[in-house]
Amino acid sequence: MALTLVRHTTPQVAKGTCYGRTDLALADSFATEADTVLASLPDPGLLVSSPLTRCRTLAAHIADHLSHEIVVSEHWIEMDFGLWEGVPWAAIPRDQIDGWAEDFHHFDGHGGESVAMLERRVRAGLESLADNALVVTHAGCIKAACAIFGVNDGWDTDVPFGGMITLG
Known part of the structure; x- marks a missing residue:
């Protein structure tokens, strides 16, 4: 299966902030970044997007350019960091960060998703895709897909x- 995964453009958020499911607007550089994305895109058979605004906005830009419809899929939403959402990484208690490092795949001490949960969701998303799909998503989902592949x-x-990364 040929699959292209595109990470959303720069979000409008303070550098060093933990965000996953937080629905962020995009930085003022969106138009320039989106045009750069368009310049190197393959023509997909299917265009899929995370439901978060930072992905749907880029997917809509791509859809307009390629005359495609967008399929929005919860499989491709970013990891839920629970209580860490919107908190500067430097302000997250060290023992919690250490707990995550010690059990990277299964730690859910922040009250959100574990990496294993994210990986299962992405695996289900991969199984639902047609060949030659293009997915506008997040870094965590791209990392999970790379690990799966x-x-x-x-x-x-x-x-x-x-x-972007092409897999398959």
Whole structure:
């Protein structure tokens, strides 16, 4: 299955803030970043987006350019960081960060999703895609897909805002 995953463009949020499910607006640089994304996109058979605004806005821009409809899917929403949402990473208690590092896949001490839960959701999303899909999503979902496919650096994959990876 050929699959292209596109990370949303830069969100409007203070640097160093933990955010996942928080529905953020996009930075003023959106138009420039979105045009850069368009310049290197394949023409997909299916266009899918996370339901969060930062992805749906980019997906709508792509849809207008390619004359495609968007399928919005909860499978591709970012990880829920629970009580950490909107908190500067530096303000999260050290013992909680250490707990996550010690049990990366199963830690849910923040009251949100564990990485294992995110991975299961992304796996279900992958199984529901048609060949040649393009998904506008988040860094966590892209990392999960890379880990599932066993490519790039798996969970350590780094995709910049507006960046993309093709799998399959």
